Amino acid sequence: MLDEQFINLISNNGFPIVISIYLLLRFEKKIECLEQSIQALRYEVDRSKDKE
Numbered sequence: 001m002l003d004e005q006f007i008n009l010i011s012n013n014g015f016p017i018v019i020s021i022y023l024l025l026r027f028e029k030k031i032e033c034l035e036q037s038i039q040a041l042r043y044e045v046d047r048s049k050d051k052e
Contacts, residue, residue, distance in 0.1 A: 006018075
């Protein structure tokens with residue numbers, strides 16, 4: 001069933017579009033983790049500036 005849906009998406013939308021969507025969905029969690037790390041780093045930098 002899933003294979004039929006995947007093949008149907010490719011035939012209807014084109015290979016590049018399907019691959020782009022797949023990669024965006026796959027890397028979404030990694031991007032969120034990076035965003036949280038950047039925010040934590042920003043917080044620590046601001047905190048260290050306040051101590052000076």
